[in-house]
Amino acid sequence: MKKLGKGVYLCEWGERDNFSPFTLLGTQPKEDKRADAECPFSEKELVFEEKEDGVLLSLPVSEDEDFYGLGLMFKKVRQTGRQLHLRVNSDPIANTGDSHAPVPFFVSTKGYGVLVLTAREATFSFCNAIQKRRRSALGENRIVTDVNALYLSDNRGSDVRIFLRGAKGISIVIFAGENTLDAVERYNLFCGGGALPALYGLGILYRCFGGADEKAVLDTAQTFRKEGVPCDMIGLEPGWQTYTYSNSLCVNRKLFPDFYGMVKKLREQNFHVNLWEHAFLHNSCPLYDELFDKSGDYEVWQGIVPDFSLEEVRRTYAEYHEREFLSAGIDDFKVDECDSSDYSTNWSFPPYAKFPGGTNGEQMHQLLGTLLAKTFHDRKKTDNKRYFSQIRSLGAGASPYSFALYSDLYAHKDFVRGIINASFSGLLWTPEVRQCESERELLRRLETLVFSPFVCVNSWMIPSPPWQQWDCEKNNRGELLENREELTKKCRDILSLRMRFLPYLYAKYFEYALHGTPVFRAMPLAYPQDLRFRDCEDEYMLGEDILIAPIDADTNAQRKVIFPAGEWIGFFDHKVYAGEATIGGEMPIGVYVKRGALLPLAQAAENTDAKPVPVTVYAFGASEGETVLYEDDGESFDYESGKYNVLKITYRNGKIQTKSEGKFGGKLWEIAGAEEINV
Secondary structure, rough: EEEEEEOOOEEEEOOOOOOHHHHHOOOOOOOOOOOOOOOOOHHHHHHHEEOOOOOEEEOOOOOOOOEEEEOOOOOHHHOOOOOOEEEEEOOOOOOOOOEEEEEEEEEEEEOEEEEEEEOOOOOEEOOOOOOOOHHHHHHOOOOOHHHHHHHOHHHHHHEEEEEEEEOOOOEEEEOOOOOOOHHHHHHHHHOOOOOOOOOHHHEEEEEEEOOHHHHHHHHHHHHHHHHOOOOOOOEOOOHHEEOOOOOOOOOOOOOOOHHHHHHHHHHHHHOOOEEEEEOOOOOOOOOOHHHHOEEOOOOEEEOOOOOOOOOOHHHHHHHHHHHHHHHHHHEEEEEEOOOOOOOOOOOOOOOEEEEOOEHHHHHHHHEEEEEHHHHOOOOOOHHHOOEEEEEOOOOOOOOOEEEEOOOOOHHHHHHHHHOOOOOOOOOEEEEOOOOOHHHHHHHHHHHHHOOOEEEEEEEOOOOOOOEEEEEEEHOOOOOOOOOHHHHHHHHHHHHHHHHHHHHHHHHHHHHHHHHOOOOEEEEHHHOOHHHHHOOOOOOOEEOEEEEEEEEOOOOOOOOOEEOOOOOOEEEOOOOOOOOEEEEOOOOOEEEEOOOEEEEEEEEOOOOOOOEEEEEEEEEOOOOOOEEEEEEEEOOOHHHHOOOOOOEEEEEEEEEEEEEEEEEOOOOEEEEEEEEOOOO
């Protein structure tokens, strides 16, 4: 066992694998300023076995221990008693380990986490494997006729087992701490810290109709400004290219005759531009010949798959994007189809594919999304410009990259679980709004969206915004709603909430970058000792002061909210809540503020370009309190060299005081005053 840092321990057995995300990403851990912690295991307690087809590692557990994590899981939050085989797959239909973003890292309610340094499809068994025992160790004979009783009986094993098929050894990193949040923070710092997006990236992204041309895109942008609907980013779908799928990465001049002029006009209206793409290159792509011999031996959609594990490939790809797009004012990209699917014959390359860098198809599937994120991230760092983009797949080590995951799946409950589970693994997830079957569903989905890591309204299927017509077929026929002005106002009010919460959100993202503390937190992560939250799948924390309880968009049914200890104040109704409460019906999404918290809220704006941003500090149920905001330029990586301010805000008896400390010479927030929320 080797100590790597405070509370971080490396354990290795057998022959080390040639590839892991951390060897390819060049990860540089960020300093951990907290107290040290001892490893929760002795070397004797970790049992390594060589099997005929791989290696097995066993870790002992306690009877009351629960386990979480392993990436973006849609079907379940608590993984105790389950076996999961981590495999990149865009269509997970059950809690089997299939995921857009499988991460071989789990955390325990005992306050530790375990990361497997592998690019293989690892299998994790959480207390569900029981080795055979002598008769004397077994329970009394019984007859079970109830299926539920059978499933619940004698089904907890005494260890966690990790199996790597085809490997000759295994390397793990153990993160020790006082609680579950400690372990996750240490994992994120080990990966290089959390992502700090550009300030505009915390606003609203609107993805235009897939068949939109240059005029339609500009008209859409003007409609947003005319109607006062907040929007910072405009996204273009595949039609902006001359060929998809696979990619040409060349502008379609028939639809966009003055593409770069259009980009300039959008920037003049304070819109940032996001382009859809993926990494499979058609023979019409200018990079095709140069990267042909540096790609895998199987094609996808008549396109080559460059080997992004090779630095020269990443450099070539990034330099092309710099010349053609970044230098012209394009800020972000939506990276698609870097996952795979069980339901398409040629969605991606097969697991037995070979790549010039030495990986096979299985390993490249696990790595591809993260390597693509690194490609764009490194280029952005070279340009000293922060960003916030989208991607379909990520893995271990991705926490420093400002990419939000998204999916073709669309169940609202799964989307909420995505927010929750992402918090265990250094991931960010967007429950983007697409098609809706009712006005109510549109509003409920938007409510969840604005209280999530990344806000994306994806209208690639409809030419007009969903608040003008939520019915997809009618929207495409140009039949707009009679009440569209009323519905636009409702949606504008919801999206404006996002803009109001920007100061608080930005502070939490800053703490994510500096300390590894997730912005959005699962309840077992925020309150690991509260047994009521062990199976919680429908509420989560935004920072340490705000509890979010979405209402199911599919049913709009009433739901129970469980509150942590203490009193919580409804953001909308200013009522006091404690213990449990039932909400739903016509009530808005459950948003509750911890009593005594200071909540800095901005004036709602159409975009984030105007600075400094006026901020009012609200004291929820207390006559005094303190909070902290962070200030920098909102757009560069200069904060990494210490060029930021810590703005300390104190509220006492109706008066507000501020004190700014740091190296940033400007102001991001303008504290306009304070207001006490009496309850």
